[in-house]
Amino acid sequence: MPLAKGLKTLILSLMLFLPSWGFANERDSAVADALAAQLLGEEIILQNFYAARQGRPAWQEIDTVAGFAAALSGLEADGLNSQDYWPDALVAGYRKLYSMESTPADGASFDLQISRILLAALHHLQRGKVDPYSVDPSWEVPIDAPSLDLAAISQAVDAQRFEQAFTLARPSAAPYERLRAGLARYRHIERQGGWPMLPARQQSLRPGDVHDDVLLLRERLAIIGELEVMAADLFTDTEPEVLDPRRYDDPLAGAVRRFQKRHLLETDGIIGPQTRAALNVPVAERIDQIRVNLERARWLLHGLPDSFVLVDIAGYRVSYFRPDGEIWRSRIVVGQPYRRTPSLRSAITHLTVNPTWTVPPTIRREDILPRVRRDPGYLARRNMSVLSPSGRRLDPWQIDWWNPGNVILRQGPGPNNALGQVVLRFPNNHLVYLHDTPSQGLFAREQRAFSSGCIRVQGILELAQLLFDDTGTPARIASLIARGKTRNISLARPVPVILHYWTVQAGQDGELVFRPDIYQRDAALLAALDRPLAW
Structure with a gap:
């Protein structure tokens, strides 16, 4: 018999013979005996939960069951659907159980079912x-969550402190709490009636214009706090200047630019088609967007x-969290929607200085070969060799x-190399990496999905x-580049790297930044998140 299986059987066997004085009454002792028998075929986490309780049942008192049912509504604050966990059925099930001639086996089955619900909720939070x-299907980020503290959770159940149990499970990272606070704020806006929609217009609204839409624009931005009353207007002794509220004035233009910045739009203050569309996203859709990203946070924000x-793919940003606590940040260019940058977790092991670029098969087939067929001199101008x-x-x-066979196209090092002057490499199944680029102008765009999957980094040197x-690697990047030779430099210590996709980010100030869903991933995740659980 394997050791783990033997130990499990031993624990459950001992639970059959626990002394009756460890239980509240004779019935609880009988239920515990039935529990021990029924647990033999259950999942290990359920067995471990009752082992942490020395075999005692958890849900034999109406106050405990009712308290847990009420606490389940709090899961809505995490973007979960409390109805997934049958809160309305728990108390009804308890009363039905004890209104009939139930056996200890019935009580044990009821106890196990509620514990399954508890552990499922904790698993979902964590x-x-x-x-x-x-x-x-291309996901490559292991969910590195710690084991649940089942002893502490058991104690919280006995004390009917269910929110405490939830807190033990949910991520403790600040970004998660900011997303929860943002969800609460946008749900409050929804309860107040949401925000007005701007009518569709062909003509853009520009600073200085006078238009009825400006009234709606003011209301829309005031609701989310972008447009504030100036303090000087509140405390002046003079009569305020009478202004036309239909005029698109400078304070309103500033509020629009802040809105545009928080939605990764061009910050020009002009209400064009893209800005108008972002303003007109209903509050319910923004709530769903926050919920989806809370789920992504539960996947990632453990064991960092x-x-x-x-690498924040949808936000077009890279952040390096340094050992001294400082954070280096920069802009990036990521993969186009049909050549997506994947989500993955790895470690940067080495750098390539003055790299060559071997053209990947897809880029060779779809991009390079059509150009070479039109102009064979294209390869020479691009410093490309055929191998x-x-x-x-x-x-x-x-x-x-038109039929080149399995030839290899390789671009030599130099200022026009597609990878620039340095590449940061990390093992992965997608052959992606972080690299320099000669196309520096793309970093000026707000939305930067232009690459073939790899990540171009502004200021990568x-x-x-x-x-x-x-990492204590004795090397100077400028000197290595100046030598002009292609060379791999291993880091003295690998540096973890995470590529992840967020369409909502909570800033340090608590304000939410909404990003376009460039890879159209939100809808599938939302549908899965809202799919009812089967018990």
Whole structure:
């Protein structure tokens, strides 16, 4: 018999013979005996929960059952659906059980069912309700949540402190709490009636314009706190200047630019089609967007190292959390919607300086070959060599580019190399990495999904030197580049890297930043999150 199975059987066998003085009454002792028998075929976490209780039943008192049923409504604050956990049926089930001639086995079955619900709720709070692999087949981020403290949870149940049990499970990271606070705020806005919609217009609304839409715009921005009354207007002794509320004035333009910044729109103050569409997203959709990202937070915000690189795909940002507590941040360019940057967790192991670029098969087939067929001189201008599968250099003018076979295209190092001057490499199944780029102008855009899946980093040379310094790697990035040779430099210590997809981010000030769902992932996750549980 395997050791783990033998130990489990021993624990359950001992529970059959626990002394009756450990229970509140004779019936609880009988229920405990029935529990021990029924637990033999249950999941290990359920067995461990009752082992932490020395075999005592948990749900034999109406006050405990009713308190738990009421506490389940609090899961709405985490973006979960409290009805998934049958709160209305719990008290009714208890009363039905004890209004008939129930046996200890019936009581044990009832106890187990509520404990299943408790442990499911805790699991969903800690690790998410939805399996990320079910909505993203390319998912590569292990959910590194710690084991639940079942002894502390058992004590919270006995004390009827169910919110305390929930707190033990949910992520303790500040971003999660900010998202919860944002959800509460937007639900309050929904209860107050939401916000007005701006009518569809072909013509943009610009600062200085006078229009009826400005009244709606003022109301819309005031509801979410972007437009505030100036303090000077509240305390002045003079009569306030009479202004036309239909005029699109400077304070309103400033509020619009703040709104645009929080929604990754061009911050020009102009109410064009994209800004109008973002303003007109109903509050209910924003609530669902927050709920979806709370679920993503439950997947990720556990077991984070003290120092790591975090790639925020939908936010087009990279952050390096340094060992000294400082945070280095920069802009990035990510994969286009049809060449998505994947979610994954790995570790940066080495850097390539003055890299060559071997063109991936998809880019070769879809991007490079059509250009070479039109103009064979394209390869020379791009400093690209043609190689056989064995690495032998081939003459590009002797190749039938309509049927080139398994030739390899490789771009030499230099200022125009697609990877720029340095690449940060980490093992993964998608052949993606962080790299420099000669196309620096793209970083000026607010929405930057232009790559073929890899991540282009603005200021990556500074990041590379920080990685050298923080890992004790004796290297100077500027000197290595100046030598002009392609070279791999291993870090003295790997640095964890996480690539993750968020469409809502909570800032340090608590304000929420909403991002376009560039990869159209929110809908599938929301549908899975709202799918009723089967018990």
